[in-house]
Amino acid sequence: xxxxxxxxxxxxxxxxxxxxxxxxxxxxxxxxxxxxxxxxxxxxxxxxxxxxxxxxxxxxxxxxxx
Numbered sequence: 001x002x003x004x005x006x007x008x009x010x011x012x013x014x015x016x017x018x019x020x021x022x023x024x025x026x027x028x029x030x031x032x033x034x035x036x037x038x039x040x041x042x043x044x045x046x047x048x049x050x051x052x053x054x055x056x057x058x059x060x061x062x063x064x065x066x
Contacts, residue, residue, distance in 0.1 A: 005030050
């Protein structure tokens with residue numbers, strides 16, 4: 001699975017990557033703003049498999065923020 005993390009803070013991105021790695025995800029793409037994030041999704045070969053973390057959508061389903 002490919003994961004796109006849209007986060008402008010490098011420390012938060014690093015924390016998210018650590019958690020994802022512990023869950024078995026080893027491919028995390030990072031964009032610092034929504035515009036670049038949406039461009040990355042548009043340009044992805046298989047955009048339907050990208051999980052959006054900061055955009056609150058995970059694997060095609062709305063993500064509930066805790």
